[in-house]
Amino acid sequence: MEPVSPPPKADKNISKATFRRLPHYHQIASTYEGIGRKYISSKELSQILQINETLVRKDMADLEIRGRQNLGYEIQTMRKMIEDYLGLQEITEALIVGAGHLGKALALYHGFEPYGLRIVGLLDNDPEKIGTSVGPYEVLSVFRLASIVERHRIKLIILTVPKSAAQEVTDIAVAAGVRAVWNFTPTELRVPEGVYVRNEQIIAGFMTLSYFLKSISENEGAGK
């Protein structure tokens, strides 16, 4: 589930819609940079994102990314400015709580490093999992959550526990100093003011796909 709005501290100069498009712009910039392109035009960006070119120009102006006549926006500058704006050039250390399938997959995912996200540990409450290895990590007892958060000043936890444990783990982590929760459980968490929860509801993506497949099935009378 995407959050209904950007985090509370979001910049007043950037609209919610622009904020939501930042990961798209960043991905396009990274992809194009990877194949050796130097510039990209607002027209090309508007075609890839299927939005109006005027909107692309406004987004870039709001982000203070300036284009060059007949060339467009310098791709590397665009990528770096978005990274700077989002704080991706700083290292963010995070603990994963819940060493199930999803927790392990996230611990082993190689795509986080370039964005400054460093997984520093993986916790679980299952005695059969504690002490086992997941890639470079040894699964630690969830009873150590508070002390690890305090000692290493961890600000972010990645929550992949069962739904029934989600609120309790959050309460303990927040009391120990965590300020942000990346919530992969299908739970609406209660947190005090000043703590931000980002909900990832994987099923939301499927709902959109299901709607599309239902529509074509009805329109084309297919698949029956």
Place this chain on the structure above:
Amino acid sequence: MEPVSPPPKADKNISKATFRRLPHYHQIASTYEGIGRKYISSKELSQILQINETLVRKDMADLEIRGRQNLGYEIQTMRKMIEDYLGLQEITEALIVGAGHLGKALALYHGFEPYGLRIVGLLDNDPEKIGTSVGPYEVLSVFRLASIVERHRIKLIILTVPKSAAQEVTDIAVAAGVRAVWNFTPTELRVPEGVYVRNEQIIAGFMTLSYFLKSISENEGAGK
């Protein structure tokens, strides 16, 4: 990465913003139904979602979900109407292509069944993975992709291959009859008209969290 807009066939009576809120409404309904609640008011919904109550009422009216005076919306009806609208009561069979960490985690995820999503197989191109078991699945060769899609009339693939293989796999699947791609690779896929791609960019969630943590660190001078 969430799609910039709902799928092309989206109902004209439902705005993009309302469409995006459907998974939230559905999750709240499921949660409250699970704890035995029968009704929920627009006020309560507006507080949970942190949106205006007028907007909640408009969403419900657009979805033709009617409230009862002094009681609110009947939760079970609300859940079922959203499921019906999204086609979640039909079974959707899907193939996962890519038996890496994420592919395996999705294959073993128990949260899809209640939404009608049935994983029917898991494919990979790695000879060391082909023939191994992942829960109830035997990993099959990706060379069988086209024939499995054709024989079982599969309309949806879940793409968890490396970035470099994403377009090729998509082309083969689409040529064999696939109409929707749930894309977990960081790639902008090209597909013919009439085929819908839903991009899941897990890192987008982290970008929002990173921005929040950067803001509090600047405001509070903490973490330095």
